[in-house]
Amino acid sequence: DAMVIQNPRYQVTQFGKPVTLSCSQTLNHNVMYWYQQKSSQAPKLLFHYYDKDFNNEADTPDNFQSRRPNTSFCFLDIRSPGLGDAAMYLCATSSPPTGRLFEQYFGPGTRLTVT
Amino acid sequence: ELKVEQNPLFLSMQEGKNYTIYCNYSTTSDRLYWYRQDPGKSLESLFVLLSNGAVKQEGRLMASLDTKARLSTLHITAAVHDLSATYFCAVDPDSNYQLIWGAGTKLIIKP
Numbered sequence: 539d540a541m542v543i544q545n546p547r548y549q550v551t552q553f554g555k556p557v558t559l560s561c562s563q564t565l566n567h568n569v570m571y572w573y574q575q576k577s578s579q580a581p582k583l584l585f586h587y588y589d590k591d592f593n594n595e596a597d598t599p600d601n602f603q604s605r606r607p608n609t610s611f612c613f614l615d616i617r618s619p620g621l622g623d624a625a626m627y628l629c630a631t632s633s634p635p636t637g638r639l640f641e642q643y644f645g646p647g648t649r650l651t652v653t
Numbered sequence: 654e655l656k657v658e659q660n661p662l663f664l665s666m667q668e669g670k671n672y673t674i675y676c677n678y679s680t681t682s683d684r685l686y687w688y689r690q691d692p693g694k695s696l697e698s699l700f701v702l703l704s705n706g707a708v709k710q711e712g713r714l715m716a717s718l719d720t721k722a723r724l725s726t727l728h729i730t731a732a733v734h735d736l737s738a739t740y741f742c743a744v745d746p747d748s749n750y751q752l753i754w755g756a757g758t759k760l761i762i763k764p
Contacts, residue, residue: 578690578739581755628695641686642752644696 541565544629544646551619555638557612559648561629571613571642572604573628581628587612598644616650655680655746659755667763669731674758676725676742684745685725686752687716689738696725696741732762 542563551557555642561570564618569588585594601623603615616623626649630642656679666672676685687699700709702718702725709716713736715728725742737758743752 578692578757578759580741580756582698583751586751595735630696641698641701643698647695650694 541609542629542631542643544627544642544648546647546648547646548581548649548651550653551616552653554566554618555605555651557619557630559616559627561614561645561651562610563629563631563643563645565631566609567631567633568609569632570606570616571604571632572612573630573631575626575628575647576624577625610625614623614626619650619652621652624650626650655744655753656706657742657744657753657755659740659742661758662756663759664733665761665763666729667670667697668733668752671731674727674729674740674742674760675729676755678723678725678744678753680744680746681720681723682746683718683720685718686742686743686745687725687727688741688743690741690757691738699740734762734764736760737762 545560569586570584572584574582576586583595584598584602587602601617606612626647628647629645632642658677660675683701683704688696689695689699698715705720708716713730718725725738737760739757741757742755746753
């Protein structure tokens with residue numbers, strides 16, 4: 539089945555130790571998103587790619603970076619995790635422009651713990 | 654600035670009862686999405702509403718969209734415990750491939 543896959547599902551890192559989260563998709567969608575979600579709050583968009591075109595949200599800290607080496611894969615790098623970065627990180631994809639439908643398909647998420 | 658407001662933010666109800674969750678938004682849009690999230694899980698797409706007057710139903714859930722009133726509703730009929738979850742609405746503001754999210758409604762259905 540076509541899907542969005544995130545690895546790892548659970549990640550524990552130490553304060554200040556860089557960490558990379560990965561996302562892959564078999565949907566062949568143009569757009570990939572990274573969200574941060576805390577305690578059942580609304581997901582907060584960090585950035586998204588339309589193909590290789592990178593779009594950073596204005597309030598995304600510089601500590602967060604992303605890479606998209608090809609259509610299928612996207613990575614979230616947290617250069618120096620702080621305690622406040624502990625959250626669920628959600629990857630999503632969508633495939634405009636057919637009917638301008640931007641329904642987003644979510645991966646299972648990576649729960650990040652910072653010790 | 655586009656805002657999406659859900660209410661209530663928290664709802665505790667008995668099985669068998671009916672209730673409605675409201676999603677108001679502040680700018681013109683004719684595309685609205687409802688998602689479900691179980692505790693500790695990811696987001697699951699429930700409904701995609703693409704035009705004024707759109708109504709979609711799945712089991713005990715029915716969603717509707719009134720673009721003139723800038724309002725969507727998610728109606729729960731004869732609630733069952735399995736519907737306990739957090740429900741988010743999200744609006745497509747027709748720019749930059751993003752969705753603007755409501756704060757979510759945490760629904761608890763007691764046996």
